[in-house]
Amino acid sequence: MGITFRKETFRDDYTFRNSPEYIRRFPFPFNEDSYMYAVNIEPHVVGPKGSVLENLIDVDEHYVAEMEDRALVLAEDPLRCQSLPHMTLAGWDLLELLMEQQALGYPEHFTLERSGDRWRWINRPLGIDDTFTFGDTSTLPYGPMEYITRQSQGDFCILDQRDGNLWMDAGMVTTQADWSLDFDIGMNFFEWHAPVPLAHEKGIFTRALKFLTNIQQGKPARRLNWTMTINPRLDTSPENYHKWGPDRATVTPENVGQKVHLRVELQSFWRLPRSNGIVFPIRCYLIKMDELVTQPKWARRLHRVIRDLPEELATYKGLTRYRPTLVEWLSKLDDGSPTSPGFGPD
Amino acid sequence: MAAKSIISRPVYGTLSPQPGKHHLFIADAEGALAITDMAGKAPPGFFDGAEIVFIPGPGGKHIAALEALKSAQLHIAPSFASLLPRLKQTLTNAHMGLRIYLAGTEGLIGQAMQAALEAGIDHVSMQTEQRGSLARRMQCVHCKGITENVTTQPALCAHCGLLLLVRDHYSRRLAAFQGVCINAEDRSEIPPMEEIFP
């Protein structure tokens, strides 16, 4: 049976849509009516069937279209995928992780056959059937990190752990919310988070780093992050800011439902066995307002969160220009009635 | 003195003599004074094992003060680019135990550090002291071109011509601050340029 993959675009004509069953599946990130940073990390364990947590690495109906968009981004700008020389071993760790998880969760679509270090990987949705030697880069068309992340949804940052800190020394970053891998590669945990307002004063990063450096094999963790995007555009990179930035000024009361998207990142943290590094997948989910407000609880809650969001956060998340229009539009769906606790729709 | 702003913005210290026998100093303009100031705290014989590489800039100030230190070597160079091949050779042949000291403009410190990082030296191991001009090297995040000697906010990218916000977000690897298009959302907004990095 398996997943029916959509044919859709994340640029130009923006034909991206969520099928109806995927709307309730959406990882709505707010479990109360307001938002502030917290170290909201929890163990990454399998969740309910029909949710984005039904497998630890989630493949959904947008898989094929996302991989096509990634290929376009990389053709335009190869600097979106970089690996410092010492990170190749970690790249092999990631290749093993993603192949195992995707084959485990979606056996109709992916198969991994291992015989010693001779591996065969079959990816039916993308028409790939490759046999290679694990650990030998010359037997793959790309380095191991690039090879597998061209076949996995979301961005991936591989962090080297040294001197009690984490260093972003490799990554595939094509679906990011406005940060540049080419600029940030080589930075440590505090440095790459430097532009985030307020959080440093609260000691959030110090606590988070302490937790992350102690993550062990077999015990991944996860958290959610969120922002908003105009049009279902995955590539909202600073490199292309002059291409997508102007969209923020095109929001009108008539087009909020179609254009304004909630963008949620399911981030996870896994210890990599051979390199002792940490991989940080950033899995991106998009939903437009028209789809989101089919769940009345979410409509009311989102209205309150965006309306009351502190100014610095709204600025950092890039909402300033269209926030009033969005809040006005959502307010019509908020009768003030209480929202049930928890993230899920009613 | 460079003001502290965000965490990725480098914070420079004050040069202090490190243990070991071999010391390499790279400095430009007023950075020479950081070296002579440090000399007062150095143990006897410290400069016997020191090599100083200095870019004086126009006017040739401070050369005499450095000569007075009687270091094992003193090399005067007209520019960073001209001293780079020699620096790479020094680093290739050097042994563990060589300590590195960088002083002067941020651009000099950043570029010298880049060469040292490539040679396998951890940035934490190097001493740095900022002196003199605060002009910045800036990488345009859009076209990747680096613009030297940026003193205004905002600033024009010397390669693609976009008007860029000069952020405090700094990359050691690129030895440059990040420049992002300041008026992408509304090209008609043209904030006035102010000289803020003297």
Next chain:
Amino acid sequence: MSTGTTKLDVVVSDVVPVNDLVTRFHFRRRDGELLPTFSGGAHVVVEMRDGDRTRLNPYSLMGSPLDTREYTISIRRDDVGRGGSLFMHRQVKPGLEMVISYPVNLFSLDLRAKKHLMLAGGIGITPFMAQTSQLAGAGGNFELHYTCRTAALGTYADVLRERYGNRVRLYHDDREERIDIERLLSSQPLGTHLYVCGPAGMINWVRERAASLGWPSETVHFEHFAAPQPGAPFDVTLAVSGKTIRVGEQQSLLEAIEAAGVDPPYLCRGGVCGQCETNVISSDGKFIHNDHWLSEEDHRSGCKIMPCVSRFEGKSLVLER
């Protein structure tokens, strides 16, 4: 929330005396599957169920990370310790079912290094066995200097010479062979990282020499094999769980807390990783701090203790557990 490790059900597949002091133990998974792969320098924590006493000790994995059909560790017998190594030497036989932790690495290679310079003393050779296998498999640049008391006690010296030829240098104390540390540490190319594992005295000496020769501390990596020392028994009140326990002579404070059914987080069992750091609510007596984690100030303040290796003498101790 605490992290911690997953446990592995294993069976002892072989016990091999290597020399007078050292015995090697081989473990396989009880379910026959491959063991988790790991990075050179990792250790596993072995649970030793000795009647009604359970001790937990960390041991470096010696085998190649490229072959995980079994794990191998080597244990040096310590006749005056709290009995963990004696238990292993005397009571553990092939076929015994045991529980170990997943691998944890607190002594990893810095893969940016242009060269890895390794200094091993005695049983400190064990993490380097795995690291050299890992590096050799990938064409890495390493050099190993191994000091041992006598040739007979040079555990695995011949294996290492055979595998790596003159990348391994041996120094026998009984032949007055000493590492020429000044020369060694003055002649390494820029970008070399230094790793030392052995007795505390050796580690301190190497670190001090390296610093004085200009090696930045970021380039010097070390691992202590510090087992908790036995000591006079003492009583402790665990305020959060409402229990009073007695820490036996041959038992660490952490083991006594665990025996009471309370499970603080841990990773190294040797006083360096900080995971088991415990707040002191009140005390009347003297702390015996044996860890390398807390600051001098923390030690003096009497507000914190590392239960894996430290002890107490006095009238009362109340901990936040």
